[in-house]
Amino acid sequence: MLEADFVIIGSGSAGSAMAYRLSEDGKHSVIVIEFGGTDIGPLIQMPSALSIPLNMSLYDWGFASEPEPHLGGRVLATPRGKVIGGSSSINGMVYVRGHARDFDHWAEEGATGWGFADVLPYFKRMEDNDGGEEGWRGHGGPLHVQRGSRCNPLYGAFVEAGRQAGFELTDDYNGSKQEGFGPMEQTIRGGRRWSAASAYLKPALKRKNVSLLKGFARRVIIENQRAIGVEIEAHKQIQVVKARREVIVAASSINSPKILMLSGIGPAEHLRENGIAVVADRPGVGRNLQDHMELYIQQESLRPITLNSVLNPFSKALIGAQWLFFKTGLGATNHFEAAAFVRSRAGVDYPDIQYHFIPAAVRYDGKAAAKSHGFQAHVGPMRSKSRGSVTLRSPDPKSKPVIRFNYMSHPDDWTEFRHCIRLTREIFGQTAFDGYRGKEISPGSHVQSDDDLDVFIRDHAESAYHPCGTCKMGRADDMMSVVDPECRVIGIDGLRVADSSIFPRVTNGNLNAPSIMTGEKASDHILGRTPLAPSNQEPWINPRWQASDR
Numbered sequence: 001m002l003e004a005d006f007v008i009i010g011s012g013s014a015g016s017a018m019a020y021r022l023s024e025d026g027k028h029s030v031i032v033i034e035f036g037g038t039d040i041g042p043l044i045q046m047p048s049a050l051s052i053p054l055n056m057s058l059y060d061w062g063f064a065s066e067p068e069p070h071l072g073g074r075v076l077a078t079p080r081g082k083v084i085g086g087s088s089s090i091n092g093m094v095y096v097r098g099h100a101r102d103f104d105h106w107a108e109e110g111a112t113g114w115g116f117a118d119v120l121p122y123f124k125r126m127e128d129n130d131g132g133e134e135g136w137r138g139h140g141g142p143l144h145v146q147r148g149s150r151c152n153p154l155y156g157a158f159v160e161a162g163r164q165a166g167f168e169l170t171d172d173y174n175g176s177k178q179e180g181f182g183p184m185e186q187t188i189r190g191g192r193r194w195s196a197a198s199a200y201l202k203p204a205l206k207r208k209n210v211s212l213l214k215g216f217a218r219r220v221i222i223e224n225q226r227a228i229g230v231e232i233e234a235h236k237q238i239q240v241v242k243a244r245r246e247v248i249v250a251a252s253s254i255n256s257p258k259i260l261m262l263s264g265i266g267p268a269e270h271l272r273e274n275g276i277a278v279v280a281d282r283p284g285v286g287r288n289l290q291d292h293m294e295l296y297i298q299q300e301s302l303r304p305i306t307l308n309s310v311l312n313p314f315s316k317a318l319i320g321a322q323w324l325f326f327k328t329g330l331g332a333t334n335h336f337e338a339a340a341f342v343r344s345r346a347g348v349d350y351p352d353i354q355y356h357f358i359p360a361a362v363r364y365d366g367k368a369a370a371k372s373h374g375f376q377a378h379v380g381p382m383r384s385k386s387r388g389s390v391t392l393r394s395p396d397p398k399s400k401p402v403i404r405f406n407y408m409s410h411p412d413d414w415t416e417f418r419h420c421i422r423l424t425r426e427i428f429g430q431t432a433f434d435g436y437r438g439k440e441i442s443p444g445s446h447v448q449s450d451d452d453l454d455v456f457i458r459d460h461a462e463s464a465y466h467p468c469g470t471c472k473m474g475r476a477d478d479m480m481s482v483v484d485p486e487c488r489v490i491g492i493d494g495l496r497v498a499d500s501s502i503f504p505r506v507t508n509g510n511l512n513a514p515s516i517m518t519g520e521k522a523s524d525h526i527l528g529r530t531p532l533a534p535s536n537q538e539p540w541i542n543p544r545w546q547a548s549d550r
């Protein structure tokens with residue numbers, strides 16, 4: 001019998017967390033519909049293999065942007081996980097909650113009850129944190145978070161260079177103080193990727209009241225403005241999964257708006273153009289698409305200590321074997337072990353630039369970018385003002401949506417990215433890198449003027465894979481809101497959306513943690529529970545923010 005109290009579409013970061021929490025007290029049955037398959041095998045489980053699954057049609061939906069007008073017509077890949085655990089099973093395993101001010105901004109924008117004080121208890125509830133600031137982190141939760149061993153001296157050089165340049169240090173950017181240079185955190189446990197599937201879905205599936213249904217969700221079935229189930233395709237047959245209480249869409253920032261539109265919820269004119277009967281005219285569905293972009297700034301290393309020496313097939317085989325037998329060594333890390341969050345200028349009150357640092361110069365496909373040895377920083381602005389959209393290409397549920405990011409469409413994007421490049425050069429120029437610093441590989445020391453930097457940015461800026469915002473949460477009287485602050489789809493009963501699509505604005509850092517937090521908090525709303533008591537902890541804000549960028 002395909003029927004449950006709660007039917008969740010998608011077993012990704014948010015969907016897995018909800019499967020776990022909604023079934024926890026044993027009172028309700030849960031069916032999770034997931035199109036992707038198993039996550040077994042080293043390509044997903046071995047952290048250092050991270051660049052492989054995101055390029056495989058077995059694990060990735062294979063989306064891409066339309067030609068981006070401000071990037072010379074480039075088409076950018078938009079990977080989304082198609083496997084249990086969703087994008088948390090193909091992501092880079094970097095763990096960042098986001099800045100306190102991000103969530104306060106959500107609340108100010110109409111997501112009442114999602115300010116930092118409200119969400120901090122949920123971040124704590126979900127974590128099983130190893131290290132980190134006492135009193136600010138969670139212990140004993142499903143999601144294991146750790147720090148890398150930082151054996152390579154270049155991690156320390158990066159952090160020391162930040163200090164030498166006058167920036168703050170922070171020992172825990174997920175604690176009270178995001179701003180500064182310090183260690184990066186990872187969702188890895190016992191040497192394996194610790195995805196939402198490992199943390200939440202698999203433990204939930206051990207309960208009798210949870211089941212996983214492999215199938216493709218085509219649309220939500222709505223009768224008299226109430227969601228009563230989901231139409232799926234499984235084993236080449238169209239079937240209906242009935243929801244006694246609620247349907248919850250958690251299919252990602254690309255697939256959630258698509259499913260809503262196919263169900264008749266979205267901009268009325270666009271639905272009519274596609275021959276879809278309008279059930280609720282919500283112009284915000286598919287709008288407000290946001291992302292982070294980043295550049296790789298690469299430098300040759302004079303000393304032969306970088307990971308470039310292990311990018312050859314023989315070393316990779318040795319690393320793979322060590323990981324396979326012992327779950328240790330270079331296979332057991334994502335290599336993102338040092339980070340920074342800094343402010344671009346005086347007058348910006350909290351960080352608006354993120355750095356990931358790795359002791360290797362590698363290309364997007366994992367191949368070496370340096371002739372011998374090198375290192376690189378991934379750097380990008382956090383709060384681009386550019387906005388895009390996800391729309392239907394056709395009413396056929398199988399067709400890929402039209403994704404237009406409009407990357408770099410705001411003039412500030414260019415100023416911010418030029419600053420990111422120059423700032424990275426300043427950091428790599430500190431004495432901490434003396435003895436390591438060779439010539440600049442990318443952009444290359446000849447690229448100096450604004451015009452030349454702009455050409456480099458246009459040709460090389462890449463998505464950091466953080467699309468969000470396409471079913472914005474906000475006040476019910478805001479026409480552009482899609483869900484209210486309890487994640488209920490406005491105008492439809494028995495239907496919620498809870499995943500990265502409901503973020504009013506992208507947060508500072510990577511999006512797995514806030515997506516899981518969304519699933520955690522939405523679960524309490526769905527169960528009608530009183531949300532966890534707000535925290536009274538105050539985040540650190542740089543006292544010099546009005547006068548200085550550091």
Ligand SMILES: Cc1cc2nc3c(=O)[nH]c(=O)nc-3n(C[C@H](O)[C@H](O)[C@H](O)COP(=O)(O)OP(=O)(O)OC[C@H]3O[C@@H](n4cnc5c(N)ncnc54)[C@H](O)[C@@H]3O)c2cc1C
Nearest residue numbers: 010012013014035086087091092093094217499500510512
């Ligand atoms: C390559 C890559 C690298 C990233 N790196 C990081 C990182 O290092 N750290 C970090 O914090 N974040 C990272 N992110 C971002 C982060 O992983 C995502 O933002 C987050 O996982 C999104 O969670 P979600 O719940 O919104 O959606 P997802 O986790 O994408 O889950 C959606 C689920 O719904 C399923 N689904 C969708 N449509 C249907 C349908 N029609 N029928 C059935 N099932 C369906 C999908 O298969 C998927 O399992 C990365 C993302 C990518 C793609």
